[in-house]
Amino acid sequence: MSFVRILVHVVWGTKYREPILVKDKREILFNHIRENAKSKSIHLLAIGGYEEHVHCLISLSSDQTIARTVQLLKGESSNWANKRKLFSVKLIWADDYFAASVSNRSVFQVRNYILHQERHHEKQLFDHEFNDFKGTHGFD
Secondary structure: OOOOOEEEEEEEEEHHHOOOOOHHHHHHHHHHHHHHHHHOOOEEEEEEEEOOEEEEEEEEOOOOOHHHHHHHHHHHHHHHHHHOOOOOOOOOEEEEEEEEEEOHHHHHHHHHHHHOHHHHOOOOOHHHHHHHHHHHOOOO
């Protein structure tokens, strides 16, 4: 038996960063993403976000890739939301996403950060947050 624990913080946004993920509907979407992840054996440790983006903390298994996992979460969730007309406009995710590894020591901190996105974005815009992530993780 293989023992694998690869923790990844993933962030993706709506197309053109449209702020369509209104609070009450956003929670419905996040609950669905949790259930969908569970049904696909994706171990989702945390999910949160704000009006134009989603954060997930994922523990990948030995047969999962970041690209495929993100594709499964993004593609299915937009399809599900659009079939139900969950939002006032069609939900389209941006093609790009951010993914970075998370150490075991940082799990609690990253999880809390993800779960408190509303409070965080009262002080900082998503574009600034995304640029900070890119700089912190050496993507600049």
